[in-house]
Amino acid sequence: MSGDIVRNLQDVRERMKAAGIRSSTPGKPVVLVAVSKNAGMDAVRTLIQAGHRDFGENRTREFGLKHEAFGEEARFHFIGHLQTNKAREVVGKAALIHSVDSLRLLEEIQKLAKGMGKVQNVLLQVDISGEDSKFGADKKEILEMIKHNESNGNVRIKGLMTMAPHTENPGDVRWVFRELGHFYVDIARKSFYNTCMEYASMGMSNDFEVAIEEGSSMVRVGSSIFGHHS
Ligand SMILES: *Cc1c(COP(=O)(O)O)cnc(C)c1O
Numbered sequence: 636m637s638g639d640i641v642r643n644l645q646d647v648r649e650r651m652k653a654a655g656i657r658s659s660t661p662g663k664p665v666v667l668v669a670v671s672k673n674a675g676m677d678a679v680r681t682l683i684q685a686g687h688r689d690f691g692e693n694r695t696r697e698f699g700l701k702h703e704a705f706g707e708e709a710r711f712h713f714i715g716h717l718q719t720n721k722a723r724e725v726v727g728k729a730a731l732i733h734s735v736d737s738l739r740l741l742e743e744i745q746k747l748a749k750g751m752g753k754v755q756n757v758l759l760q761v762d763i764s765g766e767d768s769k770f771g772a773d774k775k776e777i778l779e780m781i782k783h784n785e786s787n788g789n790v791r792i793k794g795l796m797t798m799a800p801h802t803e804n805p806g807d808v809r810w811v812f813r814e815l816g817h818f819y820v821d822i823a824r825k826s827f828y829n830t831c832m833e834y835a836s837m838g839m840s841n842d843f844e845v846a847i848e849e850g851s852s853m854v855r856v857g858s859s860i861f862g863h864h865s
Pocket residue numbers: 670672693714715798839840841855856857858859
C-alpha cells in the first residue's frame with residue numbers, strides 16, 4: 636500500500652514533466668503540493684521518507700495535527716476555505732495560505748501575523764469561472780486586496796490560486812487557467828509593495844496537466860497520489 640503512494644507520486648511527477656514540456660515555458664519548475672486531506676499520518680510519513688516536502692490540507696484541525704506531527708520535516712499549505720475566526724489556527728504555521736479571498740480575511744491574517752512578529756505568505760483565490768461563486772474573489776476585488784496590502788507589513792502576497800469547475804473533459808476548463816495566467820501576468824507587470832507574483836496555484840488530479848500547459852507553477856494533487864475516497 637505505502638509503495639503504491641510513492642509510485643503514484645512518481646507517476647504524477649512524470650506527467651507534470653511531460654506537461655511542462657508542452658507549456659509555453661518549458662523547464663519552468665512546478666511545485667507539487669500533495670493534498671493529504673483524506674490521507675492518514677502514515678501516508679504522509681511515507682512520502683516524507685521518500686523525500687517529498689509539500690503537503691496541502693483544507694481543514695484547520697487536520698492541518699494543525701499534521702503540522703504538529705511533521706512541521707519540522709515538511710511544509711504544510713492551507714488550501715481550503717478559511718473562515719476569519721479560524722485564521723489563528725494556520726497563521727504562522729502554513730508555508731502558504733492559498734485561499735485568501737476577502738479583505739476581511741487578509742486583515743485578520745495581518746493582525747495575527749503582526750502579533751506573532753511573523754510574515755505570512757499567502758495567495759489570493761480568484762474566482763475566474765463565476766461558477767463557484769461561494770469562494771474566491773473577482774478580479775476587481777483581488778486588485779483592491781493587493782492595493783490594500785501595500786501597507787500590511789506582515790503579509791506577503793506570493794501569487795494567485797484558482798479552482799476550475801469539475802468537468803469530465805479537462806480541456807473544457809483550459810480557458811479558466813488561461814485567463815488566470817493572463818491576470819497573473821498583468822499583476823506581475825505592475826509593481827506593488829508586499830506583492831510578488833511567484834506562484835500560480837492551479838491544477839488538481841483531474842486537470843493538472845492542462846493547468847501546467849497554461850502556466851501553472853504549483854499544482855495541488857490529492858486523489859491521484861493517495862487514492863480516491865468517498
Ligand atoms: C481536495 C483539493 C485538491 C485536490 O483534489 P484532488 O482532485 O483530490 O486532486 C486541490 N485543491 C483544493 C482546494 C482541494 O480542496
